[in-house]
Amino acid sequence: MASHGDVKHDYHLVDPSPWPFVGSLSLFLLAVGAVVLMKGIEVQGPLKGLLAHGSPAIFGVGAIGILATMAGWWGDVIKEGQKGHHTPVVDIHLRYGMILFIASEVMFFVAWFWAYFELAIFHGVRADWIIQGDADVMKAWAHWPPPNVETFDPFHLPLMNTLILLLSGTTVTWAHHALQKGDRNGAMWGLILTVALGSLFTFIQFGMEYPEAGFMYGNQGDVTTANLYGSTFFMATGFHGAHVIIGTIFLTVCLIRLLAGQFTPQKHFGFEAAAWYWHFVDVVWLFLFAFVYVTPKLAMEG
């Protein structure tokens, strides 16, 4: 690299950047703003209105700052890649980094599956613990799924969503192979289809399935029976749904970058990272489908 004549290694020594600091400050505002939205912080003086329960201003500024950070930071990464800073060894950095990020995401879902399995499998064990009868608790722990819960038929919309995600896994692979062969047109159509299938999944999940749920989320339901199933179901599938949306955005960015001619048959790690992420989202869904949708249904029938 001409600009670093005296540097005899291929690592990328990144220039100073404002984004980590801006991002951190924005996250502070986002966190305080979230608490203001949820609870409000009672103070006197000029900040009173800003910190009153439900006031969106601080959260909004934080969110804008986070979005600006993401755009600015990742935009810089793209520019650095185009300048040739992503040498083969740096490319391996990025690959390791993405794999490890996905590993941490897997562990995040472990927490939600953990809650689901513990509450599902051990409800009877907990019911046995009760020495002094607390009627509400005994009722809550007696059955899983709780008696007032009407679970989804797994072989209806959920099966369709499973097929949609699996199909999107094939289209993203199609896009990848086309990209490697230098077939820009094929890559474009593969990506367009993947984004469309991802959006369709989101529409079916949030637009068609959730409104039909035969149980409630949060304190809208019967507290002693239906509510807990709704908590685990909606938090686990909802976090997955959020990841589908993130993955769809990631793939959309890749589509734009493809059309802008930023990917070559040799170098297109941004696309590969999006594809890895997409497969991760896909696998999480298969676990959700098997254990959150199918198994309870079989258990209830069996």
Next chain:
Amino acid sequence: MATSPSAHAGEHADEHGHADHRPSPYDPRRWLFSTNHKDIGTMYLIFAIIAGLVGGAMSGLLRWELAEPGLQVFNGQSVLGIVFGNEHNYNVIMSAHGLIMIFFMVMPALIGGFGNWFVPLMIGAPDMAFPRMNNISFWLLPVALSLAVLSMIVPGGSMGTGFGGGWTLYAPLSTSPQLHGGPSMDLLILSIHVAGISSILGSINFIVTIFNMRAPGMTLHRMPLFVWSILVTVWLLLLSLPVLAGAITMLLTDRNFGTNFFNAAGGGDPAMFQHLFWFFGHPEVYVLILPGFGIISQIVSTFSRKPVFGYLGMAYAMVSIGVIGFIVWAHHMYTTGMGLELEAYFVAATMIIAVPTGIKIFSWIATMWGGSIDLKVPMLWAIGFIFLFTLGGVTGVVLANSGIDTVLHDTYYVVAHFHYTMSLGATFAVFAGFYYWLPKMSGLKYSGFLGGLHFWLMFVGVNAVFFPQHFLGLQGMPRRYADYPAGFAHWNLISSYGYVITAVGVLVFLAMLLDMFVLRRRKLNAAENASPWGEGATTLEWTLSSPPPFHQFSELPVIAEEKHH
């Protein structure tokens, strides 16, 4: 490389010029926008010192309160110009002391500070793999600390401001709308989220750096043990923190969005929070101590002028501590009524950890055995660490037994145990590393007298604080109360005297820093500029100048022989 001698010389001078191209320390952008692992490491260390002073001052309030029966501090009257309302505020300070010391003192010092500074130097790398991400890992910490401090002064619940449920955040105390319904707990949850993001990003950075940036010839089995210790530590963080993130998100939704994960009357289970928390929490306690193991290995080897005894055994002992650390979490929960079979398993699994830990202790002693021991300040701290950590380790074996733990659970015996491993173990390792690497980081020498005085005051002080707490625990004194019956007064008073000695030790530490950095009387001379520690210091950081160039290893070093342990 085919270059003529003159061209090579010119190139070399050029490299020197580039390496010395160090921005001014008075330019705020150097720190706010940094992408330099040494600058970021320095910020971590300064942050850790500040957080340590804050957390240490908080423990001063606790020991002041506990010096005698009755309420001395938390009684609604003005103390030092501040009114500490009631016993709830004692618990708020206690919770904050724990969280600050763990997340904002020990972890930033050991992983962020020494890890950032010395992992790239020790493996022969010019910087971390992701220098910009490195900076957000740091800057998220002041954000997290601000959220935690903010949490202390906003409404907590019926008892007053702040969250008083301990660093473990157990439900239902942390979810009860009546006890902690205010925004305080929500801020604390988000503070831990932010600290967690910081650590996860840092962990990814370290793993990639260690796997992919080792200099030619620096195989995994030639890496210094400190690098091994950081590698194991960050794997633990990467795999355990997201589970905590899930658990505290459940707390957040239980508190704000009406879920019932931890509400028994809604079908949930408060004990499940303990499982999720300790699945993170137990690896976390190894996160706090493993980097210390690495530092002690470097120091013991340096000042015994011997390679560390059983290098591979030492490395894989840490790996096995890390692996087993994931499957022992419920030994924190023996009194939840988990069932005898589970208890038996967790007792057995927990005791097994004593085996690799014993390997480490014995190998340090074997390293010293027959060595040419030089009792310089870092070595004092290292030997102090081995002594105190062993004590904390053996009380850990006692507590591993569910039968005994049923009696000792939540007593001061537990407080004494984990302070011997943390306050005396991890913190002694922090100071050992600090005194070991301070000349390297600054190019200055410190006063050996002040360093030694600091050590002996701290050593006597912390033992006086925590040794009597074993007796208090065995007598049945429960933790997390602001007051106690008169029968516990004797040992509590001694414990509080110990705090005063420790505090004087910290003042000596600050005096040492002032003497070193303000007076700047002792610079490393040319002969000892690379290493003031003589031939025992064999790792790569001692081949560089002190302080090292702004960007080191523009030409990567080649490691040929197996001497860099």
